[in-house]
Amino acid sequence: MLTALAFPGQGALRGPKGAELLDRYPDRVRQAEDILGHALRPVLTAESGTPWRHLTRTQPTLFVLTHLAALDEPEPAYLAGHSMGELTALCHAGSIDFATGLRLVLLRARLISECPVPGGMLAVTGLGTDALTAVLATEGFTDLDLANLNAPDQTVLSGPTGSLRALAAVVRRGGTGRATLIDAPNPGHSRYMATAAAGFAEALAQVPFRAPRIPVVSNVTARPHRPERLAELLAQHLYRPVRWSESMTYLSGAGVTRLRQAGSGGLLPKLWTACTARDVTPAR
Numbered sequence: 001m002l003t004a005l006a007f008p009g010q011g012a013l014r015g016p017k018g019a020e021l022l023d024r025y026p027d028r029v030r031q032a033e034d035i036l037g038h039a040l041r042p043v044l045t046a047e048s049g050t051p052w053r054h055l056t057r058t059q060p061t062l063f064v065l066t067h068l069a070a071l072d073e074p075e076p077a078y079l080a081g082h083s084m085g086e087l088t089a090l091c092h093a094g095s096i097d098f099a100t101g102l103r104l105v106l107l108r109a110r111l112i113s114e115c116p117v118p119g120g121m122l123a124v125t126g127l128g129t130d131a132l133t134a135v136l137a138t139e140g141f142t143d144l145d146l147a148n149l150n151a152p153d154q155t156v157l158s159g160p161t162g163s164l165r166a167l168a169a170v171v172r173r174g175g176t177g178r179a180t181l182i183d184a185p186n187p188g189h190s191r192y193m194a195t196a197a198a199g200f201a202e203a204l205a206q207v208p209f210r211a212p213r214i215p216v217v218s219n220v221t222a223r224p225h226r227p228e229r230l231a232e233l234l235a236q237h238l239y240r241p242v243r244w245s246e247s248m249t250y251l252s253g254a255g256v257t258r259l260r261q262a263g264s265g266g267l268l269p270k271l272w273t274a275c276t277a278r279d280v281t282p283a284r
Contacts, residue, residue, distance in 0.1 A: 004251050004259045005076040006268040007066050007085030007092070010184065013058050016044045017264040018065040025068050028098065032064045035102050040064060048183070055185060059109040062263075063088050063102055069263040076260070078224075078251055080217040082268060083148070083188065083242055084108065086234070092262075093212035095230065100207060107203055111196035112186050112238070119187030121147060122164040125154045126177035132157075139170055147189035148242040151274040156182065158190035193238040201235035222246035248275035 022029050022040055033039055036057075043061040046052030066085065070092050081089035084105060091101035124132055129146065132155055136144060143163050148156035157164065168179035187193070209231065215224040220233045222243040248271065251259070259272035 001258065002077040002254070002256045003074070004078040004080060004256045004272075005070060005073055005089075005092070005262055006079070006259055006272075007070070007081035007088040007262045008062070008265060008268055009081075009083030009085045010055075010059060010062065011182070012066070012085075012263060012265045012267065013044075013062040014265070018069065019044055021065055021068040025071075028068065029064070031099065032060070032102055035099060036060055036106065055113045056106060056109045059084050060102055060106050063091075063105045066263040067091055067098065067101070073260065073262060076214065078215050078217060078254065078256060079212070080247055080251070080259075081219070082244060083219065083237075086216070086219055086237065088262070089216045090209075090212065090225070090230070093214045093216050095209050095212045095216070095225075095227065096207065104203065104207070108196075108200055108238070111199045112188065112193065115186045115192055115196060117160060117187055117192040119158060119160045119190075119192060120164060121182040121184040121188060122157045122168055123154065123180045123182055124157065124167075124171055124177055125180075127155070127171065128153055129155055132177075135170060135174070136167070139167070141167055145187075145190035146241050147187075148244060149246065150242070150244045151271050152245060154271070154274070158187035158192070160187070189237070189239065189241050191239055197235045197238040200238060201231070204231035204234055207231065217247045217250060219243060219247065222250050244271060245275045248272050252276040 040061050042052050043057045066088050079089040079093055087101050087105050090096055091098060141163055144157050144159035146155055147158040171177045171179040209227050211227045218225045218233050219242040220236050220240050259269055261268040
């Protein structure tokens with residue numbers, strides 16, 4: 001029986017969960033805090049909207065926590081990471097060391113947070129990608145992009161906040177889908193990240209990536225990473241969609257029968273079930 005280990009993205013950092021890992025790995029925590037220039041524990045307990053919950057603090061903290069949580073996991077056959085979690089997966093696979101991974105996560109968060117477009121992200125469930133794309137075209141939402149293709153009937157869109165709110169109203173009026181604004185401060189995985197991607201590409205070009213010791217499925221291609229394309233695809237990752245549903249289908253076809261999530265929370269196993277259930281008919 002093959003298993004996969006998946007690393008979550010931003011939304012998985014909720015409350016003080018995982019704080020016990022900071023006590024169990026003091027040397028690694030000290031190294032992380034030296035790199036970041038701040039303590040990790042206050043990020044876990046801070047109120048939403050405060051400086052401690054800024055992207056440049058939450059994402060590096062999540063990287064550390066899920067990296068530490070994965071040390072307790074049995075060796076999987078495959079790795080995957082949702083959005084930012086892909087860097088944690090590559091660190092676990094040995095493509096980059098811990099310090100390099102943490103610095104990349106911090107830089108990525110800084111570049112994303114500098115996006116000049118006041119936008120965010122919207123989750124739509126109950127509509128397949130084809131149906132949702134048709135709604136975008138019919139209603140004239142030309143400034144929105146498909147950002148996360150999470151499951152056959154769950155897609156996340158990115159773009160200007162006003163357009164996301166307008167689309168949410170359209171979806172709700174249609175009666176066949178649900179639309180929920182995500183607590184995301186920027187329009188991730190969209191055209192609006194082109195400048196951030198260019199800056200990230202410059203840094204990635206200086207990283208000596210190693211071949212993963214465990215296959216890591218790319219969000220961009222839904223296939224295992226090849227070391228010679230890691231820098232290219234990690235930069236594109238900022239403005240191209242997360243092909244999570246296709247990635248889960250790939251893992252299932254490769255013989256994986258179970259997916260575990262590093263750290264607390266259970267979203268990724270739920271998406272695994274939604275993507276691989278034998279009786280699933282993709283929504284259109």
